Amino acid sequence: MTPLLQVEGVAKFYGARVGCTDVSFDLYPGEVMGIVGESGSGKSTLLNCLAGHLTPDAGAVRFDTKTDGLRDTVTMREPERRMLGRTDWAFVHQHARDGLRMNVSAGGNVGERLMAVGARHYGSIRDTATDWLGRVEINADRIDDRPTAFSGGMQQRLQIARNLVTGPRLVFMDEPTGGLDVSVQARLLDLLRGLVREMGLSAIIVTHDLAVVRLLADRLMVMKDGHVVETGLTDQVLDDPQHAYTQLLVSSVLQV
Amino acid sequence: MIQVENLSKSFTLHNQGGTVIPVMEGAAFDVAAGECVGLIGASGAGKSTLMRMLYGNYLAASGHVRIGGVDVATAEPREILALRRETLGYVSQFLRVVPRVSTLDVVAEPLLRTGHALDAAQARARELLARLNIPERLWGLSPTTFSGGEQQRVNIARGFAYDYPALLLDEPTASLDATNREVVLTLIEDAKARGAAIVGIFHDEAARDRVCDRVIDAAAFTPGMAA
Ligand SMILES: Nc1ncnc2c1ncn2[C@@H]1O[C@H](COP(=O)(O)OP(=O)(O)O)[C@@H](O)[C@H]1O
Ligand SMILES: Nc1ncnc2c1ncn2[C@@H]1O[C@H](COP(=O)(O)OP(=O)(O)O)[C@@H](O)[C@H]1O
Ligand SMILES: [Mg+2]
Numbered sequence: 024m025t026p027l028l029q030v031e032g033v034a035k036f037y038g039a040r041v042g043c044t045d046v047s048f049d050l051y052p053g054e055v056m057g058i059v060g061e062s063g064s065g066k067s068t069l070l071n072c073l074a075g076h077l078t079p080d081a082g083a084v085r086f087d088t089k090t091d092g093l094r095d096t097v098t099m100r101e102p103e104r105r106m107l108g109r110t111d112w113a114f115v116h117q118h119a120r121d122g123l124r125m126n127v128s129a130g131g132n133v134g135e136r137l138m139a140v141g142a143r144h145y146g147s148i149r150d151t152a153t154d155w156l157g158r159v160e161i162n163a164d165r166i167d168d169r170p171t172a173f174s175g176g177m178q179q180r181l182q183i184a185r186n187l188v189t190g191p192r193l194v195f196m197d198e199p200t201g202g203l204d205v206s207v208q209a210r211l212l213d214l215l216r217g218l219v220r221e222m223g224l225s226a227i228i229v230t231h232d233l234a235v236v237r238l239l240a241d242r243l244m245v246m247k248d249g250h251v252v253e254t255g256l257t258d259q260v261l262d263d264p265q266h267a268y269t270q271l272l273v274s275s276v277l278q279v
Numbered sequence: 280m281i282q283v284e285n286l287s288k289s290f291t292l293h294n295q296g297g298t299v300i301p302v303m304e305g306a307a308f309d310v311a312a313g314e315c316v317g318l319i320g321a322s323g324a325g326k327s328t329l330m331r332m333l334y335g336n337y338l339a340a341s342g343h344v345r346i347g348g349v350d351v352a353t354a355e356p357r358e359i360l361a362l363r364r365e366t367l368g369y370v371s372q373f374l375r376v377v378p379r380v381s382t383l384d385v386v387a388e389p390l391l392r393t394g395h396a397l398d399a400a401q402a403r404a405r406e407l408l409a410r411l412n413i414p415e416r417l418w419g420l421s422p423t424t425f426s427g428g429e430q431q432r433v434n435i436a437r438g439f440a441y442d443y444p445a446l447l448l449d450e451p452t453a454s455l456d457a458t459n460r461e462v463v464l465t466l467i468e469d470a471k472a473r474g475a476a477i478v479g480i481f482h483d484e485a486a487r488d489r490v491c492d493r494v495i496d497a498a499a500f501t502p503g504m505a506a
């Protein structure tokens with residue numbers, strides 16, 4: 024089987040400071056990988072390098088494109104990478120305002136993404152948008168409201184609808200439940216879990232919350248100071264951590 | 280079906296002065312299709328650790344665990360997940376519940392993710408929940424709020440929904456009343472009859488005598504305790 028994403032020796036520095044370094048892994052179709060580690064460990068830097076938002080200083084990020092197979096997205100031309108960003112990838116930000124257009128209606132936020140990949144028929148765009156609002160548990164009668172009128176949890180669900188409506192093959196998520204109340208988090212996680220399974224999505228989820236990866240991720244990568252210190256099957260890494268840092272991380276939460 | 284070879288395990292507690300606890304050395308045994316093997320040994324002998332290594336939940340330090348063509352001790356995460364989906368079932372002592380998922384769906388899930396039709400999966404889930412005496416009014420609820428005994432029976436229903444060729448059972452009859460204990464023992468006998476290879480931990484000696492074809496003493500693999 025060809026990996027969907029093949030990451031080799033990726034590094035990113037901010038001046039002399041390490042963002043992330045020496046990161047390599049293969050992600051296979053349908054796999055959900057969690058990246059955990061404390062704040063400042065390089066999770067977001069890595070995710071942004073993988074999603075084409077940051078240019079790594081070293082390494083290759085090969086994506087299995089529909090037409091040409093594995094291609095290094097670091098060296099491909101900008102328009103091509105942007106096209107992949109619209110058709111094949113999705114990026115769910117921690118703060119919904121970074122991933123939504125706050126002055127556009129909920130329906131517009133979802134519809135806009137369909138139009139960006141070529142949908143033109145107004146009626147069917149609106150139908151698809153309504154369907155997706157339903158899938159993320161937003162009432163159809165809110166379709167014309169702007170996200171500014173939504174709660175944090177609803178905004179996040181809308182961001183997910185906007186991202187998944189185009190049927191991406193790989194979803195990047197940066198702390199998707201961060202900043203939400205615990206009860207709201209549970210609902211969002213359950214929803215994400217259902218969508219990931221139903222759509223057979225491949226995903227990379229960055230979080231500092233071990234309960235999130237326990238629920239969503241097949242496998243884990245643990246980062247510290249920009250380095251990957253441990254990888255493995257999610258329940259194995261959490262129940263039988265090998266590295267000193269992972270043991271500390273696992274023992275400092277009550278129970279996951 | 281299950282082949283354990285020279286399996287070893289130690290825990291290194293990095294944050295407690297790097298203390299190394301050797302818990303297993305040279306574990307080796309086979310389990311054939313249709314056979315049930317009981318793990319015995321005093322508390323702390325390593326029964327649960329061994330079972331978790333068979334499932335890939337604990338990492339083996341060395342050795343091999345071959346189940347259905349996969350060496351769990353060295354396999355990639357995706358290979359272990361595929362093995363757990365298609366081949367290797369595990370009834371742990373405690374149900375790990377996902378919030379907001381109904382009991383019926385919890386039990387039907389192993390069938391749905393192996394490609395069984397929704398109708399058939401739910402019918403099988405209902406049959407098992409009824410056999411295990413979970414009141415029908417609870418089937419639509421998440422088991423989160425169930426009593427310990429009810430959760431355990433849901434866990435057992437889930438573990439037996441799909442016909443795994445290999446099954447791991449960690450104290451499946453603990454704290455069950457006589458009626459439900461009998462149901463579980465019958466489920467185990469039926470699984471053996473259809474050819475499942477089973478490894479079980481049973482503190483209930485009568486249950487063990489009834490379903491196990493032989494026992495393996497984990498103390499034989501405890502470092503410093505081997506005869
Ligand atoms: N734009 C930036 N300029 C300078 N340093 C940065 C920048 N972004 C991140 N860093 C540094 O890179 C390291 C990794 O940060 P980040 O990837 O945001 O970690 P995480 O997402 O795990 O919290 C940290 O030391 C952080 O201070
Ligand atoms: N995750 C763990 N970390 C450290 N030590 C462990 C862990 N799991 C089990 N042990 C140790 O391994 C030994 C065997 O335990 P266990 O397998 O639970 O025995 P049994 O199931 O036979 O009672 C014990 O000394 C126990 O403390
Ligand atoms: Mg971050």
Ligand SMILES: [Mg+2]
Binds near residue numbers: 326327328
């Ligand atoms: Mg035990």
